[in-house]
Every structure is written in structure tokens, then in C-alpha cells.
Amino acid sequence: MTDTATFVDTDTIEKQLKAAREAIAARENVDRVVLTACGGSYANMLPIEYFLDTRATSLEPRAINAAEFTSRSSSRIDENTVVVLCSHSGNTPETVAAATHARQRGALTVSFTFDPTSPLATESDLVIAYQHGEGKSEAHVGPTLLLRLAAGMLDDVDGAEVAADVDAAVASMTTLVPATRDAFSASANEWAHKNRRENLIYTMGAGSNYGAAYAFAVCLLQEMQWVHSAGIHAGEYFHGPFEITDVDVPFIALLGLDATRPVEQRAIDFVTRYSDNVLIIDANDFGLESVPESVRGDVAHLLFNTVLRTHADALADHRGHPLSVRRYMWRMAY
Amino acid sequence: MTDTATFVDTDTIEKQLKAAREAIAARENVDRVVLTACGGSYANMLPIEYFLDTRATSLEPRAINAAEFTSRSSSRIDENTVVVLCSHSGNTPETVAAATHARQRGALTVSFTFDPTSPLATESDLVIAYQHGEGKSEAHVGPTLLLRLAAGMLDDVDGAEVAADVDAAVASMTTLVPATRDAFSASANEWAHKNRRENLIYTMGAGSNYGAAYAFAVCLLQEMQWVHSAGIHAGEYFHGPFEITDVDVPFIALLGLDATRPVEQRAIDFVTRYSDNVLIIDANDFGLESVPESVRGDVAHLLFNTVLRTHADALADHRGHPLSVRRYMWRMAY
Numbered sequence: 001m002t003d004t005a006t007f008v009d010t011d012t013i014e015k016q017l018k019a020a021r022e023a024i025a026a027r028e029n030v031d032r033v034v035l036t037a038c039g040g041s042y043a044n045m046l047p048i049e050y051f052l053d054t055r056a057t058s059l060e061p062r063a064i065n066a067a068e069f070t071s072r073s074s075s076r077i078d079e080n081t082v083v084v085l086c087s088h089s090g091n092t093p094e095t096v097a098a099a100t101h102a103r104q105r106g107a108l109t110v111s112f113t114f115d116p117t118s119p120l121a122t123e124s125d126l127v128i129a130y131q132h133g134e135g136k137s138e139a140h141v142g143p144t145l146l147l148r149l150a151a152g153m154l155d156d157v158d159g160a161e162v163a164a165d166v167d168a169a170v171a172s173m174t175t176l177v178p179a180t181r182d183a184f185s186a187s188a189n190e191w192a193h194k195n196r197r198e199n200l201i202y203t204m205g206a207g208s209n210y211g212a213a214y215a216f217a218v219c220l221l222q223e224m225q226w227v228h229s230a231g232i233h234a235g236e237y238f239h240g241p242f243e244i245t246d247v248d249v250p251f252i253a254l255l256g257l258d259a260t261r262p263v264e265q266r267a268i269d270f271v272t273r274y275s276d277n278v279l280i281i282d283a284n285d286f287g288l289e290s291v292p293e294s295v296r297g298d299v300a301h302l303l304f305n306t307v308l309r310t311h312a313d314a315l316a317d318h319r320g321h322p323l324s325v326r327r328y329m330w331r332m333a334y
Numbered sequence: 335m336t337d338t339a340t341f342v343d344t345d346t347i348e349k350q351l352k353a354a355r356e357a358i359a360a361r362e363n364v365d366r367v368v369l370t371a372c373g374g375s376y377a378n379m380l381p382i383e384y385f386l387d388t389r390a391t392s393l394e395p396r397a398i399n400a401a402e403f404t405s406r407s408s409s410r411i412d413e414n415t416v417v418v419l420c421s422h423s424g425n426t427p428e429t430v431a432a433a434t435h436a437r438q439r440g441a442l443t444v445s446f447t448f449d450p451t452s453p454l455a456t457e458s459d460l461v462i463a464y465q466h467g468e469g470k471s472e473a474h475v476g477p478t479l480l481l482r483l484a485a486g487m488l489d490d491v492d493g494a495e496v497a498a499d500v501d502a503a504v505a506s507m508t509t510l511v512p513a514t515r516d517a518f519s520a521s522a523n524e525w526a527h528k529n530r531r532e533n534l535i536y537t538m539g540a541g542s543n544y545g546a547a548y549a550f551a552v553c554l555l556q557e558m559q560w561v562h563s564a565g566i567h568a569g570e571y572f573h574g575p576f577e578i579t580d581v582d583v584p585f586i587a588l589l590g591l592d593a594t595r596p597v598e599q600r601a602i603d604f605v606t607r608y609s610d611n612v613l614i615i616d617a618n619d620f621g622l623e624s625v626p627e628s629v630r631g632d633v634a635h636l637l638f639n640t641v642l643r644t645h646a647d648a649l650a651d652h653r654g655h656p657l658s659v660r661r662y663m664w665r666m667a668y
Contacts, residue, residue, distance in 0.1 A: 032394070039573025053408045060366070060394045060410065065570030071594045076388050076394070094569065124604055143471025200534065200562055207406055217564075218574030225579055228534055230551075230564030235401030235428065240552030242662055244560055260405045270668050328576055333606050 008116055008129035009216075010140050016128045019108045020149055023126055024082055025156040027108055032081040033153065034074075034107070035063040040219040041086040041112075042066070044143045046211030047301040047329045048084075048150045053176070057158045066098040079106040082223050084149070086111065086142060087229055090118020099123040101123070110149065112142050138177040143302055144170045162295065169291035169299045173276045178307050180286050184307045185314075191279055192314035200228040204267055205304075206235055207260030208297060209283075212304035216252065220312040224323040227315075234260070234267040242270060250277040254304055258297030335375030340464035342450060344474050350462045354444045354483055356414055357460055359490040361442055366415040367487065368408075368441070369397040369449055374553040375420040375446075376400070378477045381635040382418075382484045388593070391492045400432040413440040418483070420445065420476060422466070424452020433457040444475050444483065472511040476634055478504045496629065503625035503633045511640050514620050518641045519648075525613055526648030532606055534562040535584040538601055539593030539638075540569055542631060543617075546638035550586065554646040558657040566657050568594070568601040576604060584611040586645075590619045592631030 008016075012183035024030060033052060035045035045063040052061035066085070077083070087095040090113035098124050102109050111124035114132050121127040128149065130142045138144070142282075148170055154160035195201065200220055205213030214231030221229035232241045245251075254259060255266045272278050283300040285306075291299060316323045328334065342350075358364060367386060369379035376416040388393035401417070411417070417436035426446035434457050436443050445458035448466050455461040462483065464476045482504055489493035521638070529535065535555055539547030548565030553596040555563035566575045568587075579585075587602045589595060606612050615633040620641075625633060650657045662668065 031463075039570060042570065042573070050406065053410075054406050055409055061394070065567055065569040067597045068540055068567065068594060070567060071597050072384065075389055075391055076387075086643050112431060203416060218570065220356060223574040223577040226580075228562065228564075228578055230562075233399055233402065235399040235405075236373060236376065236552065237428075238668060239376070240557040242668075243557040243660060244562055245662070246560075260402060263401045263405050266668075270662075273519075274662070286500055323513075326577060326606070328579070328604075334600075 007114065007131040007133070007136065010137055013140050013145065015130060016126070017145060017149060017152070018035045020128055021152040021156055023108060024110070024153055027079070027082070029080045030082055030157055031058055031060060032075070032076065033059050033061045034069065034081060034102070035061060036065050036066045036069045036081045036083060036095070037086040038092055038094050040215050041088065041095070041142070043211040043215035043219070044086060044146060045084070045296070046214065047208040048146050050208040050258070051147065051150050051298050052154070054161060055154055055160055059153065059157060066092070066094040070094065070098045070101045073101070077102060077105040077107050077115065081105070081107040082153070083107045083109050084112070084146070085109065085120060085124065087115065087120045088114050088142070089116045090120035093122070096120050096123050112146060122215070138173040139170050143305065144173060145234040165292035165295045166298070169196070169295050172291050173302055175305060176287055176290070180303050180306050182298065182308050183207055183285070186308050188311045188314045191311060192318045195250055195277070195315065196318040198250050201252060202230055202232055203234045203252045204234050204237060204264070204271070205254035205256065205257045206233055206263045206299050207256060209254045209258070209264070209304055212255055212301045212308060213252070215305070216312070220308065223329070224312065225315060225319060236263045237267040238270070245271055245274045246275050247274065251274050251275055252279045253282065254279060255282040256297060256298070256300045256304070257288065271302045341448065341465040341467070341470060346464060346480065347474050350460070351479060351483060351486070355486040355490055356461045357442060358444070361413070361416070363414045364416055364491055365392055365394060366410065367393050368403065368411070368415060368417045368436070369395060370400045370403045370429070371420040372400050372426055372428055375422065375429070375476070375547040377549035378420060378480060379418070379567050380479050380548065381542040381632070383393065384542040384592070385481065385484050385632050386410060386488070386590065389488055389494055389496060393491060396554050400426070400428040404432045404435045407435070409634045411436060411439040411650050415439070415441040416487070417441045417443050418446070418480070419454060419458065420480070421454045422448050422449065422476070423664045424449040424454035424471065426454070430454050430457050446480060452597055459579055472507040473504050474633055477639065478507060481632065488515070499626035499629045500632070503629050506625050507636055510621055510637060514637050514640050515644050517619070522644045522648045525645060526652045529584055529611070529649065530652040532561065532584050535586060536564055537586045537597070538568050538571060538605070539568045539588035539590065540567060541590060541592045542635050543588045543590040543598070543638055546635045546642060547586070547588050549639070550642045550646070554642065554657070558646065559649060559653060559655055559661070568598045570584055572603045572604070579605055579608045581608070581610045583609050585609055586613045586615065589614060589616040590631060590634045590638070591622065592634070
């Protein structure tokens, strides 16, 4: 949307991140972290829920769509709850309403947005601006900062000692993201050419990578390419979805580095037997050997996003349908 | 699978339910309820999560696929956790493994299954058998008993005083289910005839009805009809999926009676403007005036399941593809 706008400098972002960590640590008895947003921003919350759920001892995380969050009005949102929100423009009405709702319930609200002067920023106790577009630091985009805040919370509230490793892994994204994009560029182009006439492509993943699979299905394929899709959880695949597998049904299957890799591998072993059109993206090919082993599985989604975006760019090119085209979004009120 | 097998009598089921409530109440400091299963049984957990999340003061609920649950191994499963599991056959390997994992972590395990002698029952601390197939009581099927256990937990642990209303609402299902099935039979047949050649049908819902939409997508359409589908959350619809809406893209949209009805209504207002093929199923047509108003929204999913199954039966008939046909399930090892 505002790719070419000026973004907040990294020094300011670091100060905002520090202020958010301190405000959370200053709240006594924080025991619940709600991660709420819509669409692509909601998808970015899913790996954070996984990260917290597998490491937190006193914090209970939940990722939830912002409209669902506000309307259902969970009975346990209070001053012991931290609500983390994200909207790129900071104008998403459901996410702004969620911030208002959370503050009225006494929760501490921390918002991530590209625009620190947006309604979401104004409605929230704390804001962390992120970079986007030409010239951005790959270590200061929304998903990396979300992960760093979560790691900081774990250190401050649970004494987890994981933030240093996460910070180191995130810092390496400035080299890993462009390197991974380059490494997958030729194969992405080949895949896109082969699949340019497909009107349905399923995606699949589990654990901290399910969000990347879901985001590709709803934001890249459905929204930006008008290609039918669904983000299938690899553990759910065998309990319904696998019956639509056939020789000509295209799948993109993610193979990550966290504890759910065997769940993803089992689905891949099946889908590749009965479909001739499966793209497997394996995080072992992302060059993550250079980041601390303890958090490799938790940062793989950052590079799945990169690799999937590379495939979307190539698909858009071969379909003659730019990713920026919409028929409803931005064109009308709804 | 075992539709014609003899099922457990209702007196025994009531005793099992009571025993499970007592065992949970006897555990001090229970603060977490994990609801885990696969596919259709997982979908049945989603309205329970909604029910608990909107009413519990001391319990934190989470619904999660069983393979994801076991592999990610959440850091907070302990003796203060109740893990509720469900598998119709009681043989689902991932769900049995989840029960084993939960018990090893010290959690109290309560399993729902058709077969009280199955591996899942054996692996669990407590079992609640449910009825299924010819001659069953509609008040003693899996989804109704799950809801009653959740309501009982709320009464016993949180002093919620909701179980009496839920029990009354569930008891009325013995008349409401057949009445609703009859009321929708003709329109379901008409819809099925019209849509018999469609190879993709989306479903949509929110709140306590999202599970019914998801189950129809993955179990009835993908699994039993080999029709492409995705269960779209109505709050997520505007953030990606709505861009694939077009005059000829079929949707089934649920309109429930809980606090998320406005979220569902907003999506329906949009999708009906741009698609000529939207089936709206409104819980106001389910005759729920006879059940306590306080829990109407929480039991609507039971009748969405009924109405959706009626549509699936009709679709199967017009497509000449019985719901019992599979190409992979039960036919091979995987």
C-alpha cells in the first residue's frame, strides 16, 4: 500500500521495542498474551503463538482474528492480559476496534504497524513501527519484530534466556533473506510457468509454518491471484482433505525445522504418492546453519515467507495478473 | 464406520459424564483445558472452545489438532491441565498418542468415543461413550456430551450455573434434530440438484459455528464428495478470501445466534452482492425459541451439523457419489 513511504528508522524501532518489553515486564501477574489481527497480519501471529506455546511457563498465548476477538469478548481479558495487534496501514477497522476493546478491558495493548501515526497506534498503549518496501532492513519488518518482542517477553516474564538467540537469528535475516530469494528464483520461475493455468492450488504446513501456508493461500493466491486455495494443516490432512488429492491437484507443502516436521513429512510422503504436482519447500535449504540451533525452527517461517513471495511474484508474472490488482479491496466500501 | 453396532445405553453415559465431572472437580487448581482430536472430531471441539472462552473465569481453553498437540508438546501441560479427546472409532493413532502424551505430562485425560473398549478409552483416565447410528438418542451423541461436560466444568470449577440450561437445551435435541432435518429436506434437495456439477464450494462461519463450516468443508465436501473446499472464517473473509468471490463461485454461509452473528452477517452482505450462488443457513430457522435464551447461541452448532448433513446427503444423491466412498481412507496404510 505505502511501499515507497518513508519508514521509521531502526534506532527508533529499537527504542519502541525496548519500551514495550519494559511496559510488559512492569505489569505484575501477566499470564495471557492475545495475538490478534486480520488476514496476512493474523497469519504472522500464528508462528508467535507456536513460539510462546512451546516455551512459556506462565504465559498462555492465543492467536485470534480481530473481529472474532472483539465480538466474542473472551471472559478473561483483564489487566493481566497483554494484547498484541498488527495492521500494516494501522487503519484496519476490526484491528483498531480490537485495540479499543482490549484497553477498555484493562489489558496492555502493543501494536505493530507501518504507520506510527495511524488509528491503531493512537488506540494502543504502545506502538512498534516496522519497515516495509524499498530500502527496508529485513531485520526490522513486522514478523521479525513480533518474534523479538515475544522472545523478550519470555526472557523478562519467564526467565527463558531465548531473546539473545532470537535477536542473533533475526539480525542474520539481512543476509539470509536476499540470499534465499536468489537461491529460489530460478525454481520459482519454473514452478510458476508450469502452474500458470491452475485455478486451484492448496498449501500445507504445521507448527510454526502453518501461518506461512495459510498466508500464501488467503493473501497471495485467493486475494492477489484470484486462484482458489485453502491452507491445510498437515495434521488435519489425513482426516478429510487428503481425499481430494489426485494426480492433477497442485499442492505446495512446507517442511520446517520445528518439532512438527514429522507431521509435515508424513503428509508430504502421502501427497507426493498421489499428486504429480507437489512443490516441497524444505527449510533445510534456507542456509539456517548460521543461526543458533535452538531457534532455527522458530525463524524458518521468516524465510518461508520470502520463498513463497518469490513464487507469488513469478506466478503473477506468468499469469499477467500483478499482485497489486484487486476487484473489491480499496475499490469500494464494505 | 460402525453405524449398526450396539451402543452404550444412556444410563451408563450419564454415569460416565458424572464421573468425569467429579474427577475434574476433584483436581485442585485446574486452569487449562486442551481440546484435541482430528478432522470432524477436532471440528466438534471448536464450539466447545468458544463456549469456554466466552464464559470461563479460571479455565483457559485451547482446541488443537492431535498431531500438532503431541509433536509441539506445549510447555504448560501438567497436572493442572484437563485434556479432552475425541475419536469416533477410538483408533485414531494421533489422538491415542495425544492421550498418552497428556497422561505422561500429568494431565487428566477425558476421552469421547463411540467404542468404550477402544485404545483411546484404554489410554485415558476417563471415558464418555456416545451413541451414533440407527436408534441413537440425539441428546447422547458426541457434540452434545462434549458441550454438557464443558458446562459441567464451568459450574463445578467456576460456579457458572450454566449446566442446567445446557442440559435442558441438549435434551430438546431429541425433537429439534428430526424437526429441523424435515424442515430443511426440500430446500436441501433443491440446493443439491442445482450444485451437483460444482467442483468447488466454500463454506463460511464464525464463533461457535466456525467448526460446523470447517467440518462440512473438510469431511463432507473434500473427504466424502471429492469437492474442493475451504472453511473460511467470516472475519478473515475480507482480508484475502473475498477477492475470489465471483458470480459463479458457490458459498454456504452460516448465520448463528452467538455474539459473532454481526461478523457473519457482514460477510453475507458482501458475498451475496457478488456471488449468485450463496446458500445462507440461519439458526433463527431452527426452532430454538424453545431452549433457554442464555445458551441458544451455544447449541446452534448442533443443528447446523444436522442441516449441513441433510445438504450433504442430498448432494451425494444427486452426484451419485455415496458419502461412504473413499479412495484412500480405510483402503491403505498411511
